[in-house]
Amino acid sequence: MSAKQAAKKQPVLEVSGLVKRFGEHTVLSDVGFEVRAGRAAVLVGPNGSGKTTVLRCVTGADPADEGEVSIGGEPYDDRSPSIRSAMAVVMDDIDFFPDLTVVEHLDLYARAHRVPNADALVDDVLREVGLFAQAAQLPGSLSSGQRRRLALAGAFVRPRRLLILDEPEQRLDEEGLEWLITRLQREKREGLAILFASHSPRLVEALADDVIALGGAS
Ligand SMILES: Nc1ncnc2c1ncn2[C@@H]1O[C@H](COP(=O)(O)OP(=O)(O)OP(=O)(O)O)[C@@H](O)[C@H]1O
Numbered sequence: 512m513s514a515k516q517a518a519k520k521q522p523v524l525e526v527s528g529l530v531k532r533f534g535e536h537t538v539l540s541d542v543g544f545e546v547r548a549g550r551a552a553v554l555v556g557p558n559g560s561g562k563t564t565v566l567r568c569v570t571g572a573d574p575a576d577e578g579e580v581s582i583g584g585e586p587y588d589d590r591s592p593s594i595r596s597a598m599a600v601v602m603d604d605i606d607f608f609p610d611l612t613v614v615e616h617l618d619l620y621a622r623a624h625r626v627p628n629a630d631a632l633v634d635d636v637l638r639e640v641g642l643f644a645q646a647a648q649l650p651g652s653l654s655s656g657q658r659r660r661l662a663l664a665g666a667f668v669r670p671r672r673l674l675i676l677d678e679p680e681q682r683l684d685e686e687g688l689e690w691l692i693t694r695l696q697r698e699k700r701e702g703l704a705i706l707f708a709s710h711s712p713r714l715v716e717a718l719a720d721d722v723i724a725l726g727g728a729s
Pocket residue numbers: 533538556557558559560561562563564565
């Protein structure tokens with residue numbers, strides 16, 4: 512097997528033995544899964560079952576008490592430039608710079624990641640997410656659904672091998688949800704691995720190849 516074939520076979524994301532406690536409360540006990548290129552795994556479970564906690568442990572936002580996370584075979588390290596450029600993350604609590612416009616946010620992402628033809632890509636993504644007319648607005652003046660679209664747009668103007676999304680359907684209208692499904696199906700076809708948490712049966716049905724059910728917290 513060539514090195515290229517071996518790299519293709521390797522999961523983009525591997526998680527094993529994840530344990531997370533908050534005081535006496537064990538939220539995650541021995542959670543493990545993998546996500547390969549071109550596939551999507553969804554975390555499902557009731558409110559409080561630990562979906563966001565898994566995503567926070569995977570992205571390094573919250574350290575796990577036990578367990579391993581590796582990206583492309585490399586142990587997760589947020590100082591690694593290759594890992595930072597591989598992983599596009601859209602969580603629920605995304606903050607925006609209050610004094611940068613919509614287009615300036617996307618420009619910043621694209622340029623920080625040295626994306627070629629950043630201007631053209633940012634314009635395309637702005638049109639795609641329906642924010643072209645709002646390009647010069649500040650985030651504080653956007654509707655909550657428009658802010659969600661801006662957060663998602665940020666993931667599509669930067670390099671990525673792995674997309675991590677926490678309930679990406681939130682605050683999107685029906686047309687927005689259909690757009691998101693089409694976009695994420697395309698991302699899968701282009702070889703991205705996707706890990707997302709969701710309460711939307713429509714999104715789960717349209718996208719998920721693997722379902723990780725949480726809810727057995729003690
Ligand atoms: N920083 C924290 N300190 C204490 N408990 C926490 C903390 N963060 C999360 N928890 C608890 O961990 C559990 C899992 O929370 P989490 O946000 O991962 O659930 P979720 O499955 O994403 O829920 P939802 O469907 O409501 O988004 C909850 O009981 C929550 O109260």
